[in-house]
Amino acid sequence: MAAVSQSAMTAEPSVASPKMTARDLNLFYSDNQALFDVNLDIVERQVTALIGPSGCGKSTFLRCLNRMNDTIDGVTINGKVTLDNRDIYDKHIDVVQLRARIGMVFQKPNPFPKSIYDNVAYGPRIHGLVNSRDELDEIVMTSLERAGLLKEVKDRLQSPATGLSGGQQQRLCIARAVAVSPEVILMDEPCSALDPIATAKVEELIDELRSNYTIVIVTHSMQQAARVSQRTAFFHLGKLVEVGETDQIFTNPKDERTKGYITGRFG
Amino acid sequence: MSLSFLLLAVAALCALSFYFGRQRAVALSGGRYSNLHSLPAHYGTYVALWCGLPALLLLLVWHSLQGSIIQAMIISELPAEITGDAGQLSLALNSISLIAAGNGQHLNVVPEVIDAGQRLANLQTIANAAMIVVMLSGSVLGVSLSYRKISAELRARNNVERIFRWMMIACSAIAILSTVGIVFSLLFEALHFFSKISPVEFLFGLEWSPQTAIRADQVASEGAFGAIPLFVGTLLITIIAMCVAVPVGLFSAIYMGEYASPKFRAVAKPALEILAGVPTVVYGFFAALTVAPFLRNNGAVLGLDVSSESALAAGLVMGVMIIPFVSSLSDDVMSQVPKSLRDGSYGLGATKSETIRHVIFPAALPGIVGAVLLAVSRAIGETMIVVMAAGLAANMTVNPLQAVTTVTVQIVTLLVGDQEFDSAKTLSAFALGLVLFLVTLGLNVFALKVVQKYREKYD
Numbered sequence: 001m002a003a004v005s006q007s008a009m010t011a012e013p014s015v016a017s018p019k020m021t022a023r024d025l026n027l028f029y030s031d032n033q034a035l036f037d038v039n040l041d042i043v044e045r046q047v048t049a050l051i052g053p054s055g056c057g058k059s060t061f062l063r064c065l066n067r068m069n070d071t072i073d074g075v076t077i078n079g080k081v082t083l084d085n086r087d088i089y090d091k092h093i094d095v096v097q098l099r100a101r102i103g104m105v106f107q108k109p110n111p112f113p114k115s116i117y118d119n120v121a122y123g124p125r126i127h128g129l130v131n132s133r134d135e136l137d138e139i140v141m142t143s144l145e146r147a148g149l150l151k152e153v154k155d156r157l158q159s160p161a162t163g164l165s166g167g168q169q170q171r172l173c174i175a176r177a178v179a180v181s182p183e184v185i186l187m188d189e190p191c192s193a194l195d196p197i198a199t200a201k202v203e204e205l206i207d208e209l210r211s212n213y214t215i216v217i218v219t220h221s222m223q224q225a226a227r228v229s230q231r232t233a234f235f236h237l238g239k240l241v242e243v244g245e246t247d248q249i250f251t252n253p254k255d256e257r258t259k260g261y262i263t264g265r266f267g
Numbered sequence: 268m269s270l271s272f273l274l275l276a277v278a279a280l281c282a283l284s285f286y287f288g289r290q291r292a293v294a295l296s297g298g299r300y301s302n303l304h305s306l307p308a309h310y311g312t313y314v315a316l317w318c319g320l321p322a323l324l325l326l327l328v329w330h331s332l333q334g335s336i337i338q339a340m341i342i343s344e345l346p347a348e349i350t351g352d353a354g355q356l357s358l359a360l361n362s363i364s365l366i367a368a369g370n371g372q373h374l375n376v377v378p379e380v381i382d383a384g385q386r387l388a389n390l391q392t393i394a395n396a397a398m399i400v401v402m403l404s405g406s407v408l409g410v411s412l413s414y415r416k417i418s419a420e421l422r423a424r425n426n427v428e429r430i431f432r433w434m435m436i437a438c439s440a441i442a443i444l445s446t447v448g449i450v451f452s453l454l455f456e457a458l459h460f461f462s463k464i465s466p467v468e469f470l471f472g473l474e475w476s477p478q479t480a481i482r483a484d485q486v487a488s489e490g491a492f493g494a495i496p497l498f499v500g501t502l503l504i505t506i507i508a509m510c511v512a513v514p515v516g517l518f519s520a521i522y523m524g525e526y527a528s529p530k531f532r533a534v535a536k537p538a539l540e541i542l543a544g545v546p547t548v549v550y551g552f553f554a555a556l557t558v559a560p561f562l563r564n565n566g567a568v569l570g571l572d573v574s575s576e577s578a579l580a581a582g583l584v585m586g587v588m589i590i591p592f593v594s595s596l597s598d599d600v601m602s603q604v605p606k607s608l609r610d611g612s613y614g615l616g617a618t619k620s621e622t623i624r625h626v627i628f629p630a631a632l633p634g635i636v637g638a639v640l641l642a643v644s645r646a647i648g649e650t651m652i653v654v655m656a657a658g659l660a661a662n663m664t665v666n667p668l669q670a671v672t673t674v675t676v677q678i679v680t681l682l683v684g685d686q687e688f689d690s691a692k693t694l695s696a697f698a699l700g701l702v703l704f705l706v707t708l709g710l711n712v713f714a715l716k717v718v719q720k721y722r723e724k725y726d
Binding site for chain 2: 095097099103106112122173177
């Protein structure tokens with residue numbers, strides 16, 4: 001049993017009732033294998049951080065969780081990813097609905113060239129979540145509020161989103177993801193393009209969002225992983241090396257490679 | 268010695284001087300190129316440029332002056348009764364050059380002219396020989412000066428690059444100056460026309476019939492130069508063409524850029540762009556011989572009276588011609604929409620068509636508008652299709668089933684006549700050309716501005 005031997009190698013990949021699971025996940029870009037037999041559980045209403053050196057496959061893994069890799073040519077995936085015990089790569093699954101349940105925030109803030117209001121309203125509109133203008137207003141306001149942006153932009157909801165600062169844009173992207181009421185939010189290095197103050201705000205926001213959403217975050221900053229996450233998974237060369245409680249990973253890593261990476265000896 | 272042979276000789280000299288210049292630099296370096304300021308090839312190029320450029324410059328100057336100087340010498344020898352009258356003089360000069368070229372045996376002219384012809388032939392031979400001598404001595408002088416200047420300290424690299432920069436400036440100046448020249452020649456003839464016909468009548472008159480009398484005693488109409496029917500015809504055909512080209516071009520661009528598999532794209536995109544390589548005269552055949560009869564026959568079945576040279580036929584075919592233009596330009600602007608925006612939309616669970624409609628298309632819209640405007644200016648200036656398929660009658664109509672005429676068609680017909688060149692009829696072609704030029708220039712400038720503005724946003 002591959003899964004069993006794998007779990008013996010990595011520390012406690014499975015938990016009691018995970019929100020999402022990945023089992024024996026392999027991914028190929030044409031002929032290059034980018035992920036090797038990854039087994040990982042994502043715990044509900046917790047922040048899971050994925051860390052590891054550049055090119056280790058953590059972003060690739062993240063993009064498997066809402067099938068964003070489908071948009072890239074030449075990608076083949078085998079293995080199983082589940083959300084609430086249903087295989088998301090099953091051919092009966094509608095990718096559109098799946099991505100409405102699993103939102104995503106990207107490395108670079110990518111607001112659409114529309115107004116602030118229209119950016120947040122984009123998801124609810126295409127998914128037909130609202131029946132009236134008032135309901136839409138309501139969703140936009142609460143989403144901006146949740147993203148901690150409402151105070152800063154409430155007087156200029158109709159001005160272009162591209163005029164906001166980088167940190168505000170990223171929080172707008174979080175508001176945009178929240179507006180569809182997803183269950184899981186994936187964040188791909190959400191702070192790498194932001195200055196320390198904006199980063200602090202986004203981290204604070206992630207911590208607040210944890211009470212309502214399951215969050216998976218890819219980060220290059222070990223401090224960030226330590227500050228915002230409850231569980232941390234360390235990837236190296238396309239393999240999941242170690243996963244566990246964040247405290248345990250940072251204070252008492254079981255694998256030599258993890259220890260080497262978090263103490264800065266390589267990576 | 269013919270000119271091409273002369274140029275070959277200069278090129279050979281350049282190659283030789285490159286070789287010797289380089290050799291000398293190598294010798295000076297004593298085996299270590301780092302002893303030199305520049306690489307040996309730079310010294311070679313330096314000498315070669317000093318060989319070729321003076322020769323070419325002298326050739327250019329000589330050629331531009333030779334004709335007029337020799338002509339002045341010939342005229343000064345001619346008797347006063349010929350030089351006194353401008354018409355006679357130009358006739359005599361024509362005969363003289365014919366005689367000089369050896370084609371004047373059957374001409375019936377006065378002996379002075381025959382003498383002058385022989386003198387011209389002599390002068391030309393002398394001038395050509397002198398030119399060769401001057402050119403070659405220029406080369407030799409340049410080579411000897413530059414060759415002697417070669418030393419380890421000579422900044423050959425900087426010198427060569429400076430010369431190349433000037434050569435590039437000269438090339439772009441030629442391109443710009445010739446455009447300016449074209450505009451001015453158009454402008455002067457148009458002003459000439461406006462001194463005969465008032466600009467107000469030309470720009471706002473509703474009747475176009477430029478057939479004026481060729482001779483004073485001929486019975487003909489006065490001629491009317493109201494260009495509005497031509498503008499209406501041009502506009503009508505352009506609109507029809509755009510109705511074909513914009514939707515088809517845009518949708519094919521969207522399909523190629525967003526939906527097609529790379530394999531299909533690799534085949535279909537070049538195939539579409541082949542359309543742009545079809546000569547417009549072939550489109551003209553197609554419009555006149557296939558599309559127009561097809562429309563007329565089917566119109567007859569439906570009980571419509573379609574004229575055999577209809578605006579519809581010309582416009583449809585012109586639209587097909589412009590499809591690759593619209594599609595490749597809008598494909599470019601849409602592919603410039605950053606991937607992060609697509610990802611953002613897909614990440615929210617949008618489908619492909621929602622992403623295209625709500626994110627990619629609005630983001631690319633300014634660029635697409637620019638592409639369409641460039642296509643419009645193409646359509647307005649297109650000549651061959653409309654000459655063959657649109658007809659000549661300046662009907663003032665917006666019915667696409669009737670024959671209309673366009674500005675370009677009229678310019679062609681006005682200038683292929685045999686009327687004298689300063690009649691209002693021929694001159695009106697220049698006024699039309701000027702209007703056409705100003706409209707397309709305006710459209711192009713505006714379109715490029717729009718495209719530019721869009722580019723700045725994402726790069």
